[in-house]
Each structure stands twice: as C-alpha cells, then as structure tokens.
Amino acid sequence: MRWGVIGTGNMGGILIDAWMNSNVMEEKDLFITNRSIQKAYQYKESYPRIQVCEQVDQLVKEVDIIYICVKPLEIYPLLTEIGPYLNKDQCIVSITSPFSVERLESLVPCQVARMIPSITNRALAGITLTTFGERVTKEMQGYLTQSSRLYSKPVSIENNVTRVSSDIVSCGPAFFGYLAEQFIKAASEETEISKETATILTEEMFIGFGKLLADGHFTLTELIEKVCVKGGVTGEGIGSMEQDIGKLFHHLFQHTHNKYNEDIEKIGAQLTN
Structure with a gap:
C-alpha cells in the first residue's frame, strides 16, 4: 500500500514521524505534500526516501490511502479539487472531528475513514480514535486498524461522542500540560523553589505517573487513595482542589463543543453555497 499525507503541519508531521519510527510503511511508499511545499521537503532531511509531490493531484494519483491533515474548513475545497482523481478503491482518512464520515462519503467516490490521532502517538503511545464509513471494505478497515496498532x-x-473523545485524547495533553505549567508557576511563586527545578520535578513526576498506569500498578482512584493519607498533606491539597476547581472542566467541555458545533455549521454552509 502507498500512503499519502496532504498537510504536513503539526498533526500531519506527528503522524509522519510515528509511521516512520514504527515501520508502518517504507519511506518510499509515503507521499506527502503541503501548501507551503518547503514544509514538506523538510521531512526529506530525516527520511530521504519519502516522496514529495509539489501538486496535490500528483499525490492522489500515486497513493491508495490519503490522509487529509488540513483544517476543517479547508477540507471541502480540497475534496472539490481532488475529487476528479479519486477512484473507488482508494481510501480517504480525515483526522478532524467536525467532518463526519457520512458527510465525507457524500462528497467523494471512494472509501472513507476518520482516524483522529494524538500528539502521544509521536512516542508510539496513546489512542487513535477510529470511525469507518459504510463503503470501507473489511480488508481496508483491518489494514488501517492493524497499522495504527x-x-x-x-x-x-x-x-x-467524537468531540468529547477528541477532547480527552487529542486535546488532553495540551489541557493537562497547561495545568502542569500553572502548578509549576504557583510552586515557584509561593515557595523558594526555582521554576527550573519545579519543572524538572513535575516532568519526572508525570513520567512516573504515566508508568504506574501503563504498567497496571494502580487505577487513578487507587493512586489517589495510596498517596492521600488521612489527615496528611496530600489530603489538604485535595481538599483545596475540591473547593476551588468548581465547574472548570464542565466549562472546558462546553467551550470545546460550542466551537465544534460552530465548525459543523460553517461546513454545512460551505456545502449549501
């Protein structure tokens, strides 16, 4: 199978690195393109045998699987451009949540899947959220699923549940990274620890925290119970969080879903104009 990536920005680039480092395919079987073509050529510095296509139609004609890694409102114009070059045996894979597979299927003659990645995939870890269209063959579904493993x-x-799942899997690292930064900032402002030292300690704590979960030592609830000794310092900290956190995460999901619905409405307007 030959794979193609249209859009080598943040997530497109993460996928390229993840695929190359996990041997999903050989370099020569990956074709990439980007609106700013120099961003695509940069990947040849790390992976010399990757094929860079300067025209998007050139890429579409060469590959079996086409990953679309552009912004939601850029997808419909892109599909309009590449539509004449698609055939029923190819599979388009979208990585963005607002464009449903049903809507994608209505616009192209080929197979359609949605596979939402996470920045954690760069470490060959984390989740890929998958949804397959009705035209996807069992063979293609199996191949894409097995490759993502x-x-x-x-x-x-x-x-x-696409949006909330993506909030957790794809946006979650940024959300909890932001919380970690605020944790570090407060530590350095409230005590004599330097920001640099607090950062090192926090990063190492996260690494160990993840390993505890990955190795199955504790669930999240068990981990809290193990650390939070009754009447101890951790309990005081948890009590403060219970008091102050309020509806923070409720508001977070409300805002992400409002943006999601706004994007869906804009996409719908594109299709009716």
Whole structure:
C-alpha cells in the first residue's frame, strides 16, 4: 500500500514521524505534500526516501490511502479539487472531528475513514480514535486498524461522542500540560523553589505517573487513595482542589463543543453555497 499525507503541519508531521519510527510503511511508499511545499521537503532531511509531490493531484494519483491533515474548513475545497482523481478503491482518512464520515462519503467516490490521532502517538503511545464509513471494505478497515496498532491503541467511537473523545485524547495533553505549567508557576511563586527545578520535578513526576498506569500498578482512584493519607498533606491539597476547581472542566467541555458545533455549521454552509 502507498500512503499519502496532504498537510504536513503539526498533526500531519506527528503522524509522519510515528509511521516512520514504527515501520508502518517504507519511506518510499509515503507521499506527502503541503501548501507551503518547503514544509514538506523538510521531512526529506530525516527520511530521504519519502516522496514529495509539489501538486496535490500528483499525490492522489500515486497513493491508495490519503490522509487529509488540513483544517476543517479547508477540507471541502480540497475534496472539490481532488475529487476528479479519486477512484473507488482508494481510501480517504480525515483526522478532524467536525467532518463526519457520512458527510465525507457524500462528497467523494471512494472509501472513507476518520482516524483522529494524538500528539502521544509521536512516542508510539496513546489512542487513535477510529470511525469507518459504510463503503470501507473489511480488508481496508483491518489494514488501517492493524497499522495504527504499531504506534497507538485504536479505539472505535460513534459520531455522538467524537468531540468529547477528541477532547480527552487529542486535546488532553495540551489541557493537562497547561495545568502542569500553572502548578509549576504557583510552586515557584509561593515557595523558594526555582521554576527550573519545579519543572524538572513535575516532568519526572508525570513520567512516573504515566508508568504506574501503563504498567497496571494502580487505577487513578487507587493512586489517589495510596498517596492521600488521612489527615496528611496530600489530603489538604485535595481538599483545596475540591473547593476551588468548581465547574472548570464542565466549562472546558462546553467551550470545546460550542466551537465544534460552530465548525459543523460553517461546513454545512460551505456545502449549501
């Protein structure tokens, strides 16, 4: 199978690195393109045998699987451009949540899947959220699923939980990274620890925290119970969080879903104009 990537920005680039480092395919079987073509050529410095296509139609004609890694509102114009070059045996894979597989299937003659990645895939870890269209063959579904297992854990999801699943899997590292930064900032402002030392300690804590979960030593609830000794310092900290955190995460999900619905409305307007 030959794979193609249209859009070598943040997530497209993460996928390229994940695939190359997990041997999903040989370098020569990956074709990439980007609106700013120099961003695509940069990947040849690390992976010399990758094929860079300066025109998007050139890429479409060469590959079996086409990963679309552009912004949601850029997808419809892109599909309009490449539509004449698609055939029923090819498979388009979208990595963005607002474009449902049903809507994608209505616009192209080929197979359609949605596979939402995470930045954690760069470490050959984390989740890939999968949804397959009705035209996807069992062989293609199996191939894509098995390939994603080389760098992640594929999890099939329904459309009604796409946004919240993506919030957890794809946005979660940024959300908890931001919380970690605030944790470090408060530590350095409230005590004599330097920001640099607090950062090192926090990063190492996260690494160990993840390993505890990955190795199955504790669940999240068990981990809290083990550390939070009754009447101890951790309990005081948890009590403060219970008091101050309020509806923070409720508001977070409300805002992400408002943006999601806004993007869906804009996509719908594109299709009716």
